[in-house]
Amino acid sequence: MNALNLRNITLVAFVTACSTSINANGEDVSGTTMLTTMNRIVSSNWDTGYQVRQEMNIAFPPRKDLKERYCRIAKANWFQEAYHDMSVGDVLSIE
Amino acid sequence: MQWVSKALDKITQGSIIDGVDWGLGDENPLSIVLSNACDLEHRKCSFLIVLALLPASETLSNSKEFISKVESADNNKGLGSKAWNSLCEFLKGYIHNKNICRYYFFDPRPELDVEPLVVDFQMIRSVPFAKIGELERLAQLSSPFVEQMVVHFAGYTARIPSDRVDDDEEKKLLAELTCGYKKNQ
Numbered sequence: 001m002n003a004l005n006l007r008n009i010t011l012v013a014f015v016t017a018c019s020t021s022i023n024a025n026g027e028d029v030s031g032t033t034m035l036t037t038m039n040r041i042v043s044s045n046w047d048t049g050y051q052v053r054q055e056m057n058i059a060f061p062p063r064k065d066l067k068e069r070y071c072r073i074a075k076a077n078w079f080q081e082a083y084h085d086m087s088v089g090d091v092l093s094i095e
Numbered sequence: 096m097q098w099v100s101k102a103l104d105k106i107t108q109g110s111i112i113d114g115v116d117w118g119l120g121d122e123n124p125l126s127i128v129l130s131n132a133c134d135l136e137h138r139k140c141s142f143l144i145v146l147a148l149l150p151a152s153e154t155l156s157n158s159k160e161f162i163s164k165v166e167s168a169d170n171n172k173g174l175g176s177k178a179w180n181s182l183c184e185f186l187k188g189y190i191h192n193k194n195i196c197r198y199y200f201f202d203p204r205p206e207l208d209v210e211p212l213v214v215d216f217q218m219i220r221s222v223p224f225a226k227i228g229e230l231e232r233l234a235q236l237s238s239p240f241v242e243q244m245v246v247h248f249a250g251y252t253a254r255i256p257s258d259r260v261d262d263d264e265e266k267k268l269l270a271e272l273t274c275g276y277k278k279n280q
Binding site (some may be wrong): 063064065067069070072073074076078079083084085086087088092093094 | 115119121123124125149150152153154155157158159160162188193194195196197198207208210224231251254
């Protein structure tokens with residue numbers, strides 16, 4: 001099953017879910033819960049989710065993980081090996 | 096001043112993206128697109144050229160230059176006036192990107208909730224264009240900072256090493272260029 005088919009299936013599933021006011025779990029999918037449902041569907045397959053988000057112009061949720069990731073990077077072995085006690089190199093002053 | 100704005104509707108030069116595999120697992124840094132906007136627009140790219148974004152504070156504080164400037168610090172990281180001024184001047188050079196060097200500095204806040212970053216002109220990768228759909232656009236480095244970054248990259252990579260004049264020739268040239276001024280004994 002290629003990404004295009006999976007995307008189409010995802011879209012159909014989403015539209016079907018939202019076309020009724022109550023979904024299979026008995027939840028009311030009107031209003032903001034539609035976006036919550038959409039997030040759940042698209043985040044299950046990142047590639048497809050990205051394409052669907054683009055086409056439906058739905059913003060990605062704000063990234064809360066970046067600070068934590070950069071804390072890990074700063075302490076990572078590869079970072080310390082590459083950058084610790086390394087000269088910043090030649091500097092050409094342009095002022 | 097805000098360096099970074101919301102992501103545009105397509106990847107272009109200066110796009111800050113996630114999803115490039117630098118081979119570092121969950122420590123993969125974010126990336127910024129270096130590829131020319133025209134090439135991207137007109138599909139003249141086989142590859143997307145990207146540079147890594149690293150934490151500015153740790154990158155600069157790990158450097159030999161920073162370390163040498165703080166070696167006189169006391170146990171409370173206190174520096175004398177001269178050392179403090181020297182450290183600040185060193186960092187200001189990066190804050191204002193007044194030098195062409197290995198790093199280009201910017202602060203992505205408030206658009207991205209992460210500490211200030213540097214673009215590392217030595218950490219560069221080509222991503223097959225077919226994989227562009229796997230990349231997540233997070234934000235956009237604003238103009239004219241994108242153009243400034245590109246000019247800095249070009250200046251950094253185009254440096255030409257050459258021989259230096261020896262000490263004797265340097266002294267002769269200094270004597271000519273100082274226009275009669277001299278150092279008081």
